[in-house]
Amino acid sequence: MADSNTIRLRVFSLNCWGIRYLSKHCRERYAMIGELLNREEHDIVLLQEVWSEKDFLCLKRKLSSTHPHSHYFKSGVIGSGMATFSRHRIHDAFLYRYSLNGYPYMAHHGDWFGGKAVGMVKLNIGRLAAHVYVTHLHAEYCREKDSYLPHRVVQAWELQQFIRHTSSGADLVILAGDLNLHPQDLGNRLLRTYTGLRDSYTETAKFDGCEDGITFIADNPFINPKELCPFEKGIRIDYILYKGSGRVSIQCESLSTTKGSVPDHPFPYSDHEALSAELQLQTLTQQAGGDETRGKLAELVDIVTEARTEVKVGLYCAERMRYTAARTGVMGMALLLLELAIAAVPWLALGADQPFPRASFYLLGVLCFAILITTFLLYIFYTMEVKALQGAEDQMRLAVGSLQERLRGFPLAQPLNPLCRPLDRQDPCPLEPEE
């Protein structure tokens, strides 16, 4: 079956839910994951939520013979939680931290402290340059009233940008991780349409796993099924995506997921299901042409416009929150003035008969201090959020303009400098000019 131009590549992805002392059976589950990886010997293993570096090092020791190459991505206060193990040598690694990632004061959600990011490692598989990405986007805690939606859209935007800009030299691109996005969510469409990445679940020839490919399932004992409402059976939020290039075509031969329990073990590997894809790479002698169509461009314009609207909504909220912080800060300042007035009472020797209201004075001082500090920090934080949202919106506007220009069939470059003499341009500008 496989000729000399065919390479088979097995990719594994799992959100490990590895919060030490908080996640249930964390240690035992890591031991099980280590066993599984040792036994299955996937080419590339991409893990998320490996929050403790100790757990990563423990896995690294365990996998030293099967997966001699590894990288742990560090970021934020706790870390990015992302790790990769590989049978092929990793010769470069790079990390991009998303500009937005929740709120530090939403400590119970914890996303902000995790420093969400996308990590890239570069591998050589045979003579093919593979760029492998792993990411974990901000969680969705409430689908009906999702205050993090603009953050997740900006993360998806930055993710597609990072992949697009760093993958132009790649023969193949693989992205795996917990996207916290349903298959038809805005961020997911943005990512797939812009990068051309294909979803292994919809593309696979053979599938073995949970119904509809769901990876966060009600049957998992670590999940409270109420949280999944209105999706009774579960949701599909973990993915393995891939694309080839002019030098290699990729087919997904099979995809499998775990199904909420592990034979001979009392509990599953994690609260998420693991994904395991078998890709077949076929090296091409001829460069394949671009597959850009007018329809695809138009779709992209629509999606980016939708994303821009979402970011604008987020911007409006962030600006309102910043305004509230500023107004509360002014209240703090007023309290400070009151405090000074109280302090002036004995100094001006007015009402010398009455005792100085010490208790009120110090309590008011503490209150002032707390309000001023908090509102100052919040103001700074919201300013950063506003800037990041504005930055993403600017980039989206630029992208829509550029896409519309292409859609109208105008040439991209119109040199105004008479010294710049354009060469004849007949071919339409490709969707990704760097490829």
Place this chain on the structure above:
Amino acid sequence: MADSNTIRLRVFSLNCWGIRYLSKHCRERYAMIGELLNREEHDIVLLQEVWSEKDFLCLKRKLSSTHPHSHYFKSGVIGSGMATFSRHRIHDAFLYRYSLNGYPYMAHHGDWFGGKAVGMVKLNIGRLAAHVYVTHLHAEYCREKDSYLPHRVVQAWELQQFIRHTSSGADLVILAGDLNLHPQDLGNRLLRTYTGLRDSYTETAKFDGCEDGITFIADNPFINPKELCPFEKGIRIDYILYKGSGRVSIQCESLSTTKGSVPDHPFPYSDHEALSAELQLQTLTQQAGGDETRGKLAELVDIVTEARTEVKVGLYCAERMRYTAARTGVMGMALLLLELAIAAVPWLALGADQPFPRASFYLLGVLCFAILITTFLLYIFYTMEVKALQGAEDQMRLAVGSLQERLRGFPLAQPLNPLCRPLDRQDPCPLEPEE
């Protein structure tokens, strides 16, 4: 002289020192800069320290006829301060924020609030894809005792990584900005050696400007010459760097800098001198081969090793600072216990004769609160610093390993999976495999 395959490209770079209400003659200087750009009509203008978006918009209006395309990079609390104007259509923009950028409590240095970053815009110049980068690295406030050195080295590391990973599809690469690095500083060597970018000052055929190409000069009236000590005349910290590709060769025909004063004006454009380079692009029909040599690889290993040592020193300091913050936090906790003990006095009705020490109680309360909040924030901040430094160090270790492997002439990829059949590999792995 110029045949149909030759394009002339004029690039301008200036650190505008545009802090509203703080920088001297800010408004007048922006007006002068606008005039200059309008008159000179450079192809690409890369500005730094345009801190206020209003100033950017003002410049944008002024340059709407000469430079119809522009982008302002937003980041951090205040912004990245970076702006670009172009005569050629900008069809994509992307921003990478450095993971380390000074300390928030060093508010008088202000770098942390600025959100230092590297911005990229993609232009088409004729049929050539140009990736243009603008950046501004952390300032050096004291060369003898430079506590920010590890931060600047990590920034230079991330800058070279960002350029290397995002420029593989580019026909030409241009980087301009205030690097805050002397020509032979570690960060500068790291950047140039790894990316292959060439310094327009050392490469130019014709130079007109300050002695030794200095761009931060003692003769500038906005500069206190004492700050420059021991470099009496000034330092060269602003650069225009460039490189071509297999499709285009670049020569720097001329480079000029302003010289501390502007004819018919009472003051210069900024505290930095402006750079203006004229590049000649020659499109090639033949793909040029890689210019990797054993010597270059060995040099790169040395430089990365040096950078790694510097980062380790920074890591040691950050860990020590984090330890100090933690220890002070423990002191705060001890004070809190004391506070509780004081509160327990009247409750236990011990020493009922003596009045309750209200003043001490509340003062101690405020002190406790302040210490605990401050040490908590510092601990979080230093943890983020430690993670970022560790992350950079990990990547450097990986890079050194990969470089050494290449130096030994070993193949990069050693597939362990028998299903992966490597194709015959005879050509040595290029320095940048994605090119």
